[in-house]
Each structure stands twice: as structure tokens, then as C-alpha cells.
């Protein structure tokens with residue numbers, strides 16, 4: 001007779017690996033199913049910034065313990081192995097297309113402070129996944145790959161996980177950690193009713209020889225493009241390496257051509273004179289509102305599968321840990337139900353839906369959809385002093401909004417039309433702000 005599992009985890013990204021590891025450590029019989037041939041390969045664009053050593057995310061301030069080679073989550077009370085390199089960076093610079101900027105933290109001052117001055121750090125995601133997998137392999141967790149999960153079926157008190165390859169697995173609970181385009185969210189009908197804001201598309205380049213004024217910084221650059229596009233550039237952990245990516249919320253745009261224009265002409269061209277592209281990584285994902293109730297038929301969905309944008313590696317491992325512990329309690333207490341995994345569902349509601357929901361996330365990226373590139377440039381020209389150095393998804397947008405509020409009187413006087421637009425920005429319905437992105441996107445497949 002085929003083995004029955006206490007828990008089947010679908011997807012071996014950071015969330016699924018952490019869920020399988022935690023459940024295995026708790027003594028559950030676990031199956032982990034992944035569709036990739038090589039589980040730890042990274043073949044999608046990712047900046048690999050750690051959120052966050054210098055701020056909080058989901059209440060946590062992560063600790064990088066280099067001596068013990070671990071990333072520690074003291075607020076939640078767990079740690080994960082990380083034997084890889086890291087590269088600190090010391091400021092976050094947000095540029096308009098022709099060079100005016102807002103800076104979070106003064107670079108030189110922060111470099112002098114060393115670790116105490118870092119905005120946060122970049123890590124190597126492949127090494128991180130390998131560390132989690134190594135710990136899983138030492139536990140009683142059966143890892144199955146490559147298997148592509150197509151659906152789950154509730155059968156009596158159990159769940160059957162069906163794969164495209166024709167194999168199926170039976171368990172009491174399933175944790176769905178199958179990422180941004182979650183098949184399980186779709187087949188369980190949990191995408192119904194989600195609001196759609198556009199399809200985020202990314203074209204990223206691993207590069208050597210980029211020469212920005214601040215070597216170890218996070219750069220966010222608004223391009224002079226219509227529809228709006230931004231560059232995000234971070235150091236990588238290797239010597240003289242950067243990762244530069246063009247992102248947009250409008251699918252169908254020519255990101256490669258935009259990157260050529262950005263890197264060959266204009267204010268930033270001198271940074272790229274000797275630069276060489278080593279590898280191209282892309283990604284595409286729909287921006288949908290969070291799934292508010294991520295449980296159905298003994299399946300709990302977690303992390304990017306239910307988020308509006310990305311949970312980040314940090315949010316992914318916290319979600320995996322929380323969900324696996326909730327399942328453990330449910331099994332011990334014999335509550336094979338929504339009630340049994342309530343601790344996870346309550347955490348999800350309190351920490352994400354109530355504190356950092358999709359409305360906040362999307363308002364934070366609305367600026368280039370409301371102002372023109374020249375207006376953004378004018379606004380940035382008015383903010384002369386560096387803002388406090390903080391890398392925190394909740395606090396950083398507030399700092400920037402505070403700085404903008406201070407220059408509003410000048411904008412009102414010198415650019416009344418722009419002032420009108422900014423004054424209305426907080427109250428225009430998001431559907432209106434992102435109407436071009438919504439029209440260009442392709443949500444129907446996931447929302448069915």
C-alpha cells in the first residue's frame with residue numbers, strides 16, 4: 001500500500017523547504033514535491049536582498065550570525081543555515097531619470113560605520129536553498145522531483161495530491177508553497193474575487209564592471225519611459241558583480257530595449273561604460289490582492305502563492321515555519337480542520353492582511369503612474385538631505401512620504417498642476433491608477 005503522509009508540501013522554494021524542514025523536525029511524516037529537476041537552481045530574476053537586517057518585516061529583524069553560519073529569526077524563535085557569502089550595502093538611492101535623487105542614508109558615513117551602517121545585505125539564494133535542503137535530507141522527509149502537481153482532491157478525511165506525471169500522493173494536510181502563479185490557488189478556487197493590478201515583468205542582468213558612484217548601494221531608478229519602468233540595481237555577493245533589472249507593471253513592453261537606452265545614453269551611461277552582461281534572468285507574475293482566507297479542504301496556501309507581490313525570502317521562511325507548526329498542532333490535537341490550523345490563519349490575518357495589505361503595497365508603487373518622469377525629477381530635486389538609513393517595507397515609504405510632504409508647498413507654488421495630481425494621489429481608486437497595466441495584463445488564466 002502506498003505510504004500516507006501527515007503532510008505533503010508542494011513547492012520547494014524557501015517557503016516549502018522551510019515548511020518541510022519544520023514539520024520533519026516536529027516528527028511528522030512529510031513528502032515534499034517539486035517540479036524542478038534541480039531544486040536549488042535559481043533561474044528567475046531575484047535581487048537577493050535580505051529583508052531586513054536594518055528594519056523590520058512581519059515584526060522580525062533578521063540577525064546574520066556569520067560565526068555560526070545561520071540566519072536567525074529571534075522574534076519568531078528559529079534559525080536557518082546559511083553558509084554562503086554576503087555583501088553589505090550602505091544606502092538606498094532613488095533616482096529620477098536625469099539624476100536628481102532621494103537618498104536613504106549617507107553612503108560615506110555608513111561605510112565608515114561598517115556593519116552598524118549597513119542598509120542590509122545581499123545573500124546567495126542558491127546557497128540558502130542548499131542549506132535548507134541539506135537539513136531536510138537529514139530528516140525523514142521524502143523528496144519527490146521533478147513532479148508537477150496539477151491539483152488536490154479531498155477524499156474522506158485525506159487529501160490526494162495529483163501530478164501531471166500520473167503519480168499521486170496521499171496525506172492528511174497539504175501546504176501549498178507553489179509560488180506566485182500558484183496552480184493550487186487556481187484549482188481550489190481561491191483566486192476568485194482577487195483584485196488584479198497588472199502583470200509585473202522583469203528583465204534582469206547579472207553584470208560585471210558596473211561603476212556607480214556608490215559601489216555597495218541599492219539603486220532604484222525611474223526611467224523616462226512610457227509606460228513607466230524602473231531599474232533596480234544591487235550588488236551581488238561576488239567581486240565586482242551587480243544585478244540590474246528593468247521592472248514594469250505593463251506586460252508586453254520591450255524591457256531589453258529600455259535597458260539599452262538607459263545604459264548607453266543619458267545620466268547613467270558612464271556607470272556602464274565597461275560593464276559586461278554575464279547572464280539574463282527574467283520573471284513575470286500577476287499582482288493580485290492577497291488571498292484573505294488561504295485554507296480549503298485541508299490545504300493551506302502560503303507565501304508567494306497568496307501574496308500580492310513577493311513575500312521575500314524572509315516572509316517565505318516565516319510562512320513555512322508558521323504553517324508547519326500549525327499543522328503539527330492540528331495533528332497532535334486531532335483537529336483536522338480550519339480550526340486546527342487557526343494559529344497560522346490568525347497570524348496571516350493579523351500580520352499581513354491588517355498591517356501591510358495590497359492597497360498599501362500598490363499605493364507605494366503608484367508614483368510613476370500619476371506623475372510624468374520630469375515631474376518626478378523636479379520633486380526629487382527639492383529633497384536635498386539624505387533621509388534616515390532604514391530598509392523596512394513599512395517604515396521606508398512613510399519616510400519618503402514625510403519628505404515629500406515637506407516640499408509640497410514649493411510644488412504648490414511652482415507647479416500647481418503637479419500639486420493637484422499629488423493631492424489626489426491618495427484617493428484615486430487603484431483600479432484607475434493602474435488601468436493601463438490591468439488592460440495589458442493576462443489574469444484570466446489564474447483567476448479561473
Ligand SMILES: Cc1cc2nc3c(=O)[nH]c(=O)nc-3n(C[C@H](O)[C@H](O)[C@H](O)COP(=O)(O)OP(=O)(O)OC[C@H]3O[C@@H](n4cnc5c(N)ncnc54)[C@H](O)[C@@H]3O)c2cc1C
Nearest residue numbers: 011013014015035047048049149179303304310311312313
Ligand atoms: C524580480 C524579483 C526580485 C526579487 N527580489 C528579492 C529580494 O531581493 N530578496 C528576497 O528575499 N526576495 C526577492 N524576491 C522574492 C522571492 O523570490 C520570493 O518572495 C520567494 O522566493 C518566495 O518563496 P516561495 O517559496 O513562496 O516561492 P518560490 O520561490 O516561487 O518557490 C515556489 C516553488 O514551487 C515550485 N512549483 C511551482 N508550481 C509547482 C507545481 N505545480 N508542482 C510542483 N512544484 C511547483 C517552483 O518550481 C518553486 O521551486 C524577488 C522576486 C522577484 C520576482
